[in-house]
Amino acid sequence: MTSTHIAQVKRARRLSHDAGWGYLMVAPTILGLIILNIYPFFHSFYMSFSETMLFGNWEWVGLDNYRKMFSDPNMWRATGNTLYFVLLTVPLGIFLALAFASMLNSQIKGRDALRAIYFLPMIVAPAAIAMVWKWLYNTEYGLINQFLSLLIGDDVKINWISNPKLALPAAAIVAIWSSIGYDIILLLAGLQAIPRSYYEAADIDGANFISKFFHITIPMVSPTMFFVLIMRLMAALKQFDLVYMMITDTNPAFQQSQTLMYLFYRESFQVGNKGYASALVLWTFVIILAFTAIQFVGQKKWVHYDQ
Amino acid sequence: MTTLQNTVKRPHAPVPVGKIVLYAVLLAGAVTMLVPFLWMILTSFKSVGESIRVPPTILPARWITINYKEVISTLPMFNLYSNTILLIFFRILLASIFSSMAGYAFAKLRFPGRNLMFGLVLAQNMLPAQIFIIPQYLMLAKMNALNSMFALVFPGLVSAFGTFFLRQTYMSLPDDLGEAARIDGCNQWQTFYRIMLPLTKTALMALAVFTAVFAYGDLMWPLIANTDLNKMTLASGLSVLRGQFTTKYPLLMAGSVLAMLPMIVLYSAFQRQFVEGIALTGTKA
Numbered sequence: 001m002t003s004t005h006i007a008q009v010k011r012a013r014r015l016s017h018d019a020g021w022g023y024l025m026v027a028p029t030i031l032g033l034i035i036l037n038i039y040p041f042f043h044s045f046y047m048s049f050s051e052t053m054l055f056g057n058w059e060w061v062g063l064d065n066y067r068k069m070f071s072d073p074n075m076w077r078a079t080g081n082t083l084y085f086v087l088l089t090v091p092l093g094i095f096l097a098l099a100f101a102s103m104l105n106s107q108i109k110g111r112d113a114l115r116a117i118y119f120l121p122m123i124v125a126p127a128a129i130a131m132v133w134k135w136l137y138n139t140e141y142g143l144i145n146q147f148l149s150l151l152i153g154d155d156v157k158i159n160w161i162s163n164p165k166l167a168l169p170a171a172a173i174v175a176i177w178s179s180i181g182y183d184i185i186l187l188l189a190g191l192q193a194i195p196r197s198y199y200e201a202a203d204i205d206g207a208n209f210i211s212k213f214f215h216i217t218i219p220m221v222s223p224t225m226f227f228v229l230i231m232r233l234m235a236a237l238k239q240f241d242l243v244y245m246m247i248t249d250t251n252p253a254f255q256q257s258q259t260l261m262y263l264f265y266r267e268s269f270q271v272g273n274k275g276y277a278s279a280l281v282l283w284t285f286v287i288i289l290a291f292t293a294i295q296f297v298g299q300k301k302w303v304h305y306d307q
Numbered sequence: 308m309t310t311l312q313n314t315v316k317r318p319h320a321p322v323p324v325g326k327i328v329l330y331a332v333l334l335a336g337a338v339t340m341l342v343p344f345l346w347m348i349l350t351s352f353k354s355v356g357e358s359i360r361v362p363p364t365i366l367p368a369r370w371i372t373i374n375y376k377e378v379i380s381t382l383p384m385f386n387l388y389s390n391t392i393l394l395i396f397f398r399i400l401l402a403s404i405f406s407s408m409a410g411y412a413f414a415k416l417r418f419p420g421r422n423l424m425f426g427l428v429l430a431q432n433m434l435p436a437q438i439f440i441i442p443q444y445l446m447l448a449k450m451n452a453l454n455s456m457f458a459l460v461f462p463g464l465v466s467a468f469g470t471f472f473l474r475q476t477y478m479s480l481p482d483d484l485g486e487a488a489r490i491d492g493c494n495q496w497q498t499f500y501r502i503m504l505p506l507t508k509t510a511l512m513a514l515a516v517f518t519a520v521f522a523y524g525d526l527m528w529p530l531i532a533n534t535d536l537n538k539m540t541l542a543s544g545l546s547v548l549r550g551q552f553t554t555k556y557p558l559l560m561a562g563s564v565l566a567m568l569p570m571i572v573l574y575s576a577f578q579r580q581f582v583e584g585i586a587l588t589g590t591k592a
Contacts, residue, residue: 021495022418029409030424032465037431040442047441103333116578117337120344123570123581125524127542128563131549132347135556141359143346150362177339185582186589193590227589238435241526241542245549261437261527269531274441281438288435 048278065279077255078263086236088172093232097183105191119181130245133174137161161246167253171243183228190224222303230295237288260284351560358557374561386537387544394459398522399515402466410473411499415485431467444531458532469514476510513584523570541566
């Protein structure tokens, strides 16, 4: 046997040896994914074509759920509300996070303390945050109206979360407030990875702050921005907890604030309409897929992965 | 901010205006972050009557603890705390063990079907969790396992994110390390357990933080899986409180303070690990 032959045999033996360990080590995860995710995915798909009957039986109803869904004004309103929520939270949230991350990246004292403070809301359950903000937004006694009254010198009584026009923007403010620290930390890490020499070279060329920001900072931090963007889009499209805790179904602004996942929760676990709810969750999935696809195509235009 | 530095460098500009503005904005941001928490704490010690006084008092006229007592007598706080802590503990434990094993195998071992299986992990990561919720609920109902700790942990028995994240971590470790261990007579498990795993401590810490933050914050699943008050988490317990004391804000604030307490304590102790862990989950993904 030649030495290359021996090496080949050894390699083959190791591969089969590797394979055994490989399967053993991924087994719990793959098994878990099959039971918890793959099977449920197809089950949800199946359920969207059926209806719950008595005693946990299911009846095939074809496209009935989808027909009902696409002619349901509640569903279209919830879709509109969800997209509006995306529009309210994602661009402003990322802009603010980038602005604060850039400020923290300059030579300042107390950066770590500030970073820790901005991140604070992120570690608190959204359910608790929603309660606190509901109190701040209170029309009669809330801190925000009291503060505005003091500022203007007149009684301010804005119905932040019971005015149909204001409720969703008010929830969007809370969403941005509570997640901005997370985005700041990610973007700051991205900014700190940019070599100082790039800016020094630009200084020699006489570049000003604005052109450095758009020609060095933005391209260099674009992979992190893309990650943050995708994460924020997903979170906003799946919004449930803040709106659920702040705006109950007796609130006059309820119809204008109910998101798709809120509607899904009510249909599946309060009304008990699991077939219809499955159609709703698949509809949300299609919207998420569309947004993600657009972002992945669009990223080629602005995200730079090479150093 | 180079414009600011320029301002500082200019010889006849003793007052660095730019720097002052910068600090002012950063400080305003910090105040915006802290005031809601501060107001929550102050309100929680006021009587209901005092909380609706116009203009409001800032400090409570008398610091009272009756709100806390009432919350504790309404909610089984001990159960809510232990349920939440156990949920976080099991989620972290399972995510670390299974994801480490799978992450190592996906990064360092070669076996047929590896890419396909890793594709499943990636796909799960992209899907909204709600798409699995009804079938997961029905499975638990069939097993008669609703309203239990098992039900709370169930959707997180394995972690697709953890697997992906640790696979990226193992990818960045040199292959030579494993080769050297093998020459010394370690089998694959020993190579993984003794040599490679200890090198991923930072990543595991990050995964723990990430898992804890999301398990603690999650609301929809605990609301669905455990409807028995004694089996709820802090987050879902709060929704019960909201239903009972709709406008008694001092009580609701006391409940919120109690719900936040464990995470705030953890965060104060491990602030650096939290922040750096989160930064790490972002750069690896």
